[in-house]
Amino acid sequence: MKHLIALVLFLTANLCFSQNKTEIYVIGNIHDSVPNYNPQILSAILEKIKPDIIMHEVDSEGMKEYETMSDVKGNEITASNIYTKKHPVTVRLPFDFEGRNQYRKDKGMVPTDNLTVQLIDSLYKTKSLTTEETKIYESFLNSTQELMKTAALSPEKFNNKTTDKLSEKRQDSQYHELLKITEKRQEFAARFVTKPNGEKISYREGFKLMSGFWDLRNQTMASNIAKTADKNPGKKIVVLTGFLHRYYLIKLLNKMNNNKFVIKEFYDL
Structure with missing residues (x-):
């Protein structure tokens, strides 16, 4: 009986732990709006995921411009603005190589x-x-x-x-x-x-x-993403990057994974 109780507690603990893992969605983007990929399409993806944190492929200065300039264009920031207007508690962070x-x-x-x-x-x-x-x-x-x-x-x-x-x-x-x-x-x-x-x-x-x-830039970006994931257990993080970076970031994140986060695809939800 004791062994059975121990097994149940172990499985329950593991289930809770797995449910508390941070989810990371690395979305490869086309930066400029085109018919097959535009802010409306990306904002719909964000609505599907409902992220707590959106990470942008900019440094800290670029993030300030994103948040303060009214004429900033591009799929990522426009879709991000649409989403955060509906979900104002969403945190937005930069993850690029500084400067x-x-x-x-x-x-x-x-x-x-x-x-x-x-x-x-x-x-x-x-x-x-x-x-x-x-x-x-x-x-x-x-x-x-x-x-x-x-x-x-x-x-x-x-x-x-x-x-x-x-x-x-x-x-x-x-x-x-x-x-x-x-x-x-x-x-x-x-x-x-x-x-x-x-x-x-x-x-x-x-x-x-x-x-x-x-190589240095992608290594830095992956490290910044991993640090954010480590600081935000159980959260949903969307990483918006150019799709040519996606393979590199996912590969590095898998190597850095300390079993506290899981990488998911937006279309598997």
Whole structure:
């Protein structure tokens, strides 16, 4: 009898514990309003989840702008405003790398990142890349095109494991495979931009820094989300991020999980 009572108490405790786990919904977004994904669609998703906390892909300054500026646009903040107007007790928090935009400019990652890809594209179109370099760049182009097609579908289509794998392939191609081109070719070492402090930085070095920052930024964002989850047991947290970040954040959150939170999909409710 004692063993039976102990078993019942154990199962009851486990049930209560599992019910008290924080729920995290990582929603991959298209930032700008399009017919297949707009603030009304996202606000309907938020209503379905009914989150206690909404986390935005901005830093603390960006969050202040979100909350105070009347002309801020974008799917995430517009939908968030619609939801919090109906549910004013909802907490909104930033989770991005602090000072992200200025940091990238100061280090010279911007605008070397875009200029580097533009140069690779120019070399590709003039057939100046080697066979191996061409394969690398075409793989990047093909995965980008496939993702663009997926992004034209319903939000469930760009919020699932299949698209997460494609996003990972595309981002790995951009931030790791393209380095094989920039590290070898002299064109990327011979072109420069000037940083805010007046120093020059080559396309090669700037793009390399940006590639490293992709990992650092996602690691920081995942850590901020995990800390928020740890501080808010039993709450529902919606993380609004660009859908290209989704795979990375979920992967890191699963590694950080201390069995206090569970990651769910909005369409499984």
